[in-house]
Amino acid sequence: MRSTTRTLGADATLPLLIQGGMGVAVSNHRLARAVAMTGHLGVVSGTAIDLVLVRRLQDGDPDGEMRNAMAQFPVPAIAEQVLQRYFLPDGRRERPYRSISMHSHRDKHVSQDLLVLAAFVEVTLAKRGHDGQIGINLLTKVQIPTVPTLFGAMLAGVDYVLMGAGIPREVPGILDRLAAMQAVETRLDVTGAAAADIIPHLRFDPNRFDVSTAPRRPAFLPIVSSQTLATVLARKANGSVEGFIVEAPTAGGHNAPPRGTPTYDAIGQPLYGERDHVDLAAMRALGLPFWLAGGRDTPERVRDAFADGATGVQVGTLFAFCRESGIAPALRRAVLDTVESGREFVLTSSRASSTGYPFKVASVPGTLSEEGVYAARTRVCDLGYLREAYSKPGGGIGYRCPGEPVDDYVAKGGDASATAGRLCLCNGLAATVGLGQVRVAGAEPGVITSGDGLGAVRTMLNDHDDYSAADVVTHLMGGARGASATNCGPHPGSSKQQSRLEKAHPRSA
Ligand SMILES: Cc1cc2nc3c(=O)[nH]c(=O)nc-3n(C[C@H](O)[C@H](O)[C@H](O)COP(=O)(O)O)c2cc1C
Secondary structure, three states: OOEEEEEOOOOOOEEEEEEOOOOOOOOOOHHHHHHHHOOOOOEEEEEHHHHHHHHHOOOOOOOHHHHHHHOOOOOHHHHHHHHHHHOOOOOOOOOOOOOOOOOOOOHHHHHHHHHHHHHHHHHHHOOOOOOOOEEEEEEOOEEEEEEEEHHHHHHHHEEEEEEOOOOOHHHHHHHHHHHHOOEEEEOEEEEOOOOOOOOOEEOOHHHHHHOOOOOOOEEEEEEEEOOOHHHHHHOOOOOOOOEEEEOEHHHHHEOOOOOOOOOOOOOOOEEEOOHOOOOOOHHHHOOOOOEEEEOOOOOOHHHHHOOOOOEEEOOHHHHHHOOOOOOOOHHHHHHHHHHHOOOOOOEEEOOOOOOOEEEEEOOOOOOOOOHHHHHHHOOOOOOOOOOOEEEOOOOOEEEEOOOOOHHHHHHHHOOOHHHHHOOOHHHHHHHHHHOOEEEEEEEEEOOOOOOOHHHHHHHHOOOOOOHHHHHHHHOOOOOOOOOOOOOOOOOOOOOOHHHHHHHOHHHHO
């Protein structure tokens, strides 16, 4: 069998293909596991993972997976408490989900414990029954849950951490400290804070968790959109960076904004130009492995990445709509039908996400991409992962989000114009994976994000109804559908890359 990895440091190996992290719970443990079992890197989403766990428990955890993984958590009392509070053996029966408190710098231990447990569960399930590698993806912008989520993933033996949507400069040092079982303090980002203001620190002490052996430090791969950012992270991060995901603005999810003064096309999409092209010679000169992401959806484009000196590629869109994806079955079917009929359309919206980053929204019937569905939704902010901390005029710290009810946002000093066209990504993305809240007015609508290359899913369908994660791997590695995903014909890499890989892998005969 041809191996698909080579050695990285003492204990991790470099994959050729990374299935990108896709939140919320699109890249769940099932998808990541399916990819890892083909010998490539499967990545679970760690975004809002506490919400995902408690809602799955309230849906009755029908196959018992959550409870099985919870039983392995090193602090049984925490797992027991969460079970007692949220598990409903017969499910919710269409009743609203019981909520969890929104995160703030005042988070109590119970909120941190839930994050640690939830990340542990997701990674444990993704790693079950194989010796492949699993990563976890987090958004840098979602600051408060990050450290407990990382620790939970590390307790389950996560191999890689991948983070974008911001500059994760402090994360390498955080991973070092967690691996040494040392307490971590991070400074909360507070909008409008003056130098004299007292800024709260977020504190997490891993020693509250009674574990017999310290967890291993995973490899860290920041997601960048420019060689400049990669250079800053390689030189100025507070610990080691093991490589980079270099993401083009064609990729699904959030994108980096264009450089310089923004300009827009006739439908409001940001325009990217020459300055947004990553200088791959500069990336190679950094001497660290890198993976190219965004539209790497054919064997030819994978091969091009190798020819450009990349270690491999990261792919999201093709995996997002495969059988093992976390997207609710009816929504996934709606996307596949849209693609099959050639009617797919993906908007790069500069308004949708309250992070302020461009966010891709695919047009799918019944979702927030439709004006009527968007207008019919009553604004409510009760999950709050994307809220920003701000300095209150009279002192103290408040939280606000331009996706919340307009009057609330304005009362907190926000600018009303910032609210126009914003989606509630927290509620929308939870609904996309079948975990949407039920309101008096009905169920929360979902929202589908995808790369510009959604049409490439047609190739995967190729007269079939559906396709699997292994089919995606086979396709990208240049093999025929149905062939083994781990042994799929000519390797797409350049001969130089190939021989490097083979030299590093005596296993690969
Ligand atoms: C449905 C979906 C959700 C995504 N969510 C995230 C996310 O939560 N965090 C992240 O870093 N990237 C996210 N991405 C980006 C992917 O990890 C990956 O980098 C990207 O999809 C690669 O480009 P492609 O879509 O053209 O394959 C998402 C992509 C998709 C399609």
